[in-house]
Amino acid sequence: MSYQVLARKWRPKSFDTLVGQEHVVRALSHALDTGRLHHAWLFTGTRGVGKTTISRILAKALNCEQGVSAAPCGQCEACRAIDSDRFPDYVEMDAASNRGVDDMAALLDRAVYVPVAGRYKVYMIDEVHMLTGHAFNAMLKTLEEPPEHMKFILATTDPQKIPVTVLSRCLQFNLKQMPPGRITEHLSGILEAEAVPFEPGALRYLAHAASGSMRDALSLLDQAIAHGAGSVSEEQVANMLGAVGEDHLYAILDALAEGNADALLAVADDMELRSLSFEAALQALASLLARIALAQFAPAAVDDADERARLLAQAERFDAEYLQLAYQIAIHGRDELPLAPDEYTGFTMSLLRLLTFRPEQPSSSGTGSSSGSGGSGKARPLPGNTASMPAASTPVASAPETAADANAAVAAAFESANWREVVRTLKLSGLARECAQHCEWVKCDGDRLFLRLSDAQRHMLDMNRAVFERIESDLARALGRPIRLNFEAGIITGQTPAQLDELDSRERHAQAVAALESDPFVRGLIERFDASLSESTARLL
Numbered sequence: 001m002s003y004q005v006l007a008r009k010w011r012p013k014s015f016d017t018l019v020g021q022e023h024v025v026r027a028l029s030h031a032l033d034t035g036r037l038h039h040a041w042l043f044t045g046t047r048g049v050g051k052t053t054i055s056r057i058l059a060k061a062l063n064c065e066q067g068v069s070a071a072p073c074g075q076c077e078a079c080r081a082i083d084s085d086r087f088p089d090y091v092e093m094d095a096a097s098n099r100g101v102d103d104m105a106a107l108l109d110r111a112v113y114v115p116v117a118g119r120y121k122v123y124m125i126d127e128v129h130m131l132t133g134h135a136f137n138a139m140l141k142t143l144e145e146p147p148e149h150m151k152f153i154l155a156t157t158d159p160q161k162i163p164v165t166v167l168s169r170c171l172q173f174n175l176k177q178m179p180p181g182r183i184t185e186h187l188s189g190i191l192e193a194e195a196v197p198f199e200p201g202a203l204r205y206l207a208h209a210a211s212g213s214m215r216d217a218l219s220l221l222d223q224a225i226a227h228g229a230g231s232v233s234e235e236q237v238a239n240m241l242g243a244v245g246e247d248h249l250y251a252i253l254d255a256l257a258e259g260n261a262d263a264l265l266a267v268a269d270d271m272e273l274r275s276l277s278f279e280a281a282l283q284a285l286a287s288l289l290a291r292i293a294l295a296q297f298a299p300a301a302v303d304d305a306d307e308r309a310r311l312l313a314q315a316e317r318f319d320a321e322y323l324q325l326a327y328q329i330a331i332h333g334r335d336e337l338p339l340a341p342d343e344y345t346g347f348t349m350s351l352l353r354l355l356t357f358r359p360e361q362p363s364s365s366g367t368g369s370s371s372g373s374g375g376s377g378k379a380r381p382l383p384g385n386t387a388s389m390p391a392a393s394t395p396v397a398s399a400p401e402t403a404a405d406a407n408a409a410v411a412a413a414f415e416s417a418n419w420r421e422v423v424r425t426l427k428l429s430g431l432a433r434e435c436a437q438h439c440e441w442v443k444c445d446g447d448r449l450f451l452r453l454s455d456a457q458r459h460m461l462d463m464n465r466a467v468f469e470r471i472e473s474d475l476a477r478a479l480g481r482p483i484r485l486n487f488e489a490g491i492i493t494g495q496t497p498a499q500l501d502e503l504d505s506r507e508r509h510a511q512a513v514a515a516l517e518s519d520p521f522v523r524g525l526i527e528r529f530d531a532s533l534s535e536s537t538a539r540l541l
Contacts, residue, residue, distance in 0.1 A: 007218040010190055012053055013060075013074055013083060019186050019214060020178045021050055027173065028054070029070035032061050037068075038171045040143055040152040042128075044159040045175030048215030051155040052092070054175075055124045056082055059090045062151060063118035078118055089118040095127045101134040108142050111150050120151050128154040129161035136163050143169045177212025180204065181304050186214065187221055191232065196225055200306075201234035201246065209241050248281065249288050250314075256326075256354055257317045264351045268344065278347035279337055286330035293323045296431055300462050316430045316466070322358055329353050410478035417441050419451075420497035426478060432470045435460050437498040439487070449475075450486045454496070458489040509535075 012018040015025045024043075031037060041058070043051040057072070060079045064072035072079050081087035093107060107123065115121045125131075131139075143152060143166065154170060156162060184203045191198045206224060210217035220241075221232070228236045238245045248267055255263035271281060295302050295311035297320070302308040318326070333350030340346025406425060413421035419441035428436055438457045442450040453460055468485060476483045495503075513535050516522050525531055 005219070006190065006194075006222050007215050010218065012050070013057065014072065015057055015061075015070055018050060018053065018057070020182050021054065021175050024054060024173045024175060028058060028061075032068060032070040035068070037062075037151075039146050039150065040154065040170040042154045042156070042159070042162075042167065042170035042172045043175055044156055044172065046157055046177055046212060048210075048213030048217075049175045049177060050214070051175060052124070052126060055092075055122075055153045055155065056090075058153065059087070059122040059124070062120045062122060063087070063089065068119070081117075087118065089115040089121045090124070091122070092124045092126060095125050095130040099130050099132055099135060101132065101138050104131065104135040104138045108139060111142060112147060115149055120149055122151045122153060124153040124155065126155045127157065128166075129156045129158045133163075136166055140165055140169070178210070178214050178217070179212075180207035183207035183210055183214060183217045184304070187217060190218075190221070196230065196232060198232035199234045202232045202237040204307075205234070205237045205241055246288075248276075249285055252285060252351065252354075253288075253314055253317070256358060259355065259358070261352065261355055264355060265348060268348045268351060271347075272344050278343040279334055281347065282330050282334040282337070282350060286327055286334070289323055289327045289330060292318070293320065293327065296320055296323070296434070298459055298462075312466075316432075316470075319430060320434055325357060326354055329357070407478045407480065410475070411480075414444075414475075414479060417444070420500050422475070423497050426471075426474050428471065428474065431467045432474075435467060436471055437501070438496050440492050440494050440496050442488075447482055448484045448486060450488070452492065453487060453489045454492045455489055461487060461489060 015029060018025055043054060045051055060072040060074070060082050061070060062068055063078045063082070065076035065078055066073045074080075074083075078087060082090050085092075091107075093103075098104075098107075111121065111123065113121075142150075146152065152170075154162075154166075159167070159172070184200070184207045187203045187206060188198070188200070191203075202224065206217055206220045209220055224232045224237050224240060227240045235245070248271060251267045252264060255261075255267065268278075271278065291302065291307075292311050292314045295308060296315040299308055299312060302311060329350060333346065333353070336350075337343055337346040340349070406427075409425045410422055413419075413425060419439065423433070423436045426436075435453075438460065439451040439453055442452050444450070468487065472483060472485050475485075492499075513533070516533060522533070526533065
């Protein structure tokens with residue numbers, strides 16, 4: 001027997017096995033079970049999401065010899081004939097090649113005759129938006145009042161091109177694109193059933209490359225099995241797709257966290273040796289940064305548990321502000337590649353830009369890099385730059401406070417219930433700092449400190465427990481005694497550190513504007529040149 005491609009072999013044959021279109025299945029199942037059958041359905045959605053598959057299942061449900069129901073038997077002659085595309089009363093018509101009024105007239109002429117073998121005649125018109133205007137007009141009357149034995153199923157990838165007169169005569173169902181998690185899960189089940197060894201990371205590549213289409217994912221899976229000689233490995237799939245492996249992306253993040261320019265350039269060199277696309281690398285990096293930012297603010301939005309854990313680990317290493325900046329650098333770097341002397345140069349400059357504009361933060365790898373407030377906006381100098389700068393241009397820094405001084409400051413702020421000063425002195429970073437900044441001190445009862453988040457920040461309660469444990473451990477270390485934190489969400493009665501920082505920022509901005517407006521030189525410029533002051537750019541030095 002000849003080989004059957006996976007997309008055909010594993011095409012769902014019942015609503016129970018259909019993946020990712022639960023909203024459509026629910027509506028159709030209720031209609032079939034209650035006998036509320038419309039005469040025309042319109043399925044819309046991108047390629048490979050199940051429009052034709054649902055049409056065939058619906059035709060079986062209408063013509064099953066066991067009766068009309070949402071669960072056709074799949075064993076009777078009608079069901080088996082529809083599955084094998086030989087049922088005389090189920091007609092699939094491709095509107096792209098049969099788009100004229102004559103083709104439509106011939107179809108409608110046959111519609112008046114009663115079914116030959118089934119209960120209903122079911123006409124499925126695929127890519128219906130390709131019909132001409134005259135063909136649409138020819139079918140309007142029959143579409144509105146068809147014979148009792150007649151059912152129409154229309155499918156399209158472009159519903160905007162269908163006349164409103166046709167849309168108003170149909171029940172419309174919008175099929176969703178398949179999320180990568182569902183595609184990965186489905187591919188995993190197929191490979192297990194086919195006894196094909198695979199690596200989970202390879203399936204994630206295929207799921208993202210499919211862009212929401214299950215059929216595309218199955219076609220790529222066929223290609224991956226052939227490419228891997230009967231197995232599906234992550235490295236082989238990445239090479240097949242010309243994709244940048246996650247090992248390269250996480251190596252970039254490691255180098256950024258450590259402030260290591262040499263490691264960044266080593267990643268670029270390795271990619272050049274493998275002839276990987278630098279444009280695809282920046283695209284993949286932007287996508288990864290976006291997923292890390294999403295995990296910071298809404299961890300539950302990441303479906304895959306393994307991926308969520310990996311993203312949350314990265315979220316601890318970078319501030320939310322830097323992730324937003326890094327995302328912009330990545331997407332703009334991709335746009336600028338055609339303007340660079342060559343793609344390698346453009347890519348390495350984007351990596352160095354990511355390193356140059358990274359704010360000072362504590363290093364998560366213990367390399368001893370200096371720590372500072374994550375939102376300071378102070379750029380991290382490139383390794384070796386400080387030594388090469390002239391001595392006169394190096395700013396004089398104040399003596400660093402000792403650990404004992406810092407702990408004493410935290411203890412004093414804690415005793416006075418000054419939560420803002422506690423957070424500032426602890427020098428938290430990442431998600432821990434973001435959470436603490438939006439908390440209000442409620443009360444301290446012995447070794448238990450009660451903090452409240454506003455209802456608008458309730459989503460932070462769903463963060464990884466490690467974030468809260470980090471705040472607890474840092475605070476306990478500074479106080480020299482154990483402390484337990486209790487977080488709740490509710491109405492803020494006082495002011496959080498974030499709100500106080502915003503008030504300070506506004507006050508400083510108002511002072512800067514007032515200083516400029518009272519400056520004689522600035523006033524002279526305004527009067528002489530009829531200029532205006534851009535208040536949004538005013539800053540106090």
